[in-house]
Amino acid sequence: MTDLLEAVDEYQALEDLHEAGCTDGLPVVIPTPERVERMVLASGLDGGLSLGNMGPSGAAATVEKVAVAAVMAGALPDYMPVVMAAVRAVTAPEFDSTEMQGTTHCLAPVIIVNGPARHSCGPVASGFGCLGPGHRANASIGRSLRLVMMNVGGARPGISDMALHGHPGKFTFCLAENEEDSPFSPLHTLRGYDVAQSAVTVAGVEAPESVLGVVDADDPTSARKLLRGIGQSLGRVGANNAHFGRGAGVVVLNPDHAAALARAGLDRDDVTEGIFEFAVNRAGDLKAVATFDRRALKAEHDDVILPAFRSPEDILVLVAGGGGLYSMVMPSWGAGPHHNPSVSVEIETDQFCEVPGIAPNGSIDAPNG
């Protein structure tokens, strides 16, 4: 059972939590025993069940501790299956949560939601502004994970989280794929899940960066130009991936860009391979900036081409956002014992329990009964 703190009122409790370094700097919902209990109940699981060990502290992220974070983040009980799946993914050994949280690089796990849980555990937004403010599920699911990483994992800036600058995605970083408007197979089916299943995919990445791509239906080279712009942005010379030649990369195609690529006869694999092909640098261009990349430093000549990723499979492509000129890329890190892979975990919705006393609007303060 989690230790209880006491305060004379919620205002003082909030100040105490800020003072203790238990918040992200913004106000939180005070995790009273009643609120936490209801969140645990909604999970359908025992509060003491560990979902995994979160680095760098290595402490167990129990359902109850995750519920505390979800309450603090302002999540609805409906979101718990997604939050728990995200915690499982980040605590997977290959995600290297200790190194991910401790590195000086600016990384945050982006949470990508696929499958029916996008609707039943949300709605998790996948359209206009899905990476921005105004979407409660996106905002509070990502924030829940961050509070678990801080309060269970023990990440504190400048003490145990050594990111030199951090980035805004460390407050919250969650979106769904717009499967309905995508011409491609949903992202999670690449990981062996059926379209009827739900999954989160997490990748420790830099902040998203916009890529402008003007599509011209009269230009037969338009699709390839689009892939070039996206690939060069993802593998840009300042990104870690350019110098490590590995790590996960994330590409968020807007539906118009995705449709243009599909009209050109490209399927998901073609798109990913095209981006991989363009996510490269000349050895001379890497040597011209500050690099420790031995591939570049030992290259026979400056025109040797060095890929920013090991294989197309390391580049995650999904469709989300409003339709228009811009897609997004998220380069990553490439370091750590497992070299910064993405991890997918099924969202288990069959355990979810509707909690008596929770109002239809999801308010956790509704009276019992």
Next chain:
Amino acid sequence: MRDGIETARQGLPSVALVTEEFWPQGDFVAQSFGMPTIPRVQLPHPVAGTGVESMRIIAEKVVPEIIAALEGAK
């Protein structure tokens, strides 16, 4: 820090080299991984990229401290 802890767990004399900027993180990791007294030697920050002469000066200062820490860890 974790490398030092892992080698110490294997029974090998170990000392972790930690720059002053990362000293608090070293404390946290040492506590978290159950070896709060793992021998450590503090380096100035930064070391990387400061040039050969700077590194030589740092090395001359810390080598005796590293040897002393390793002898203490035997």
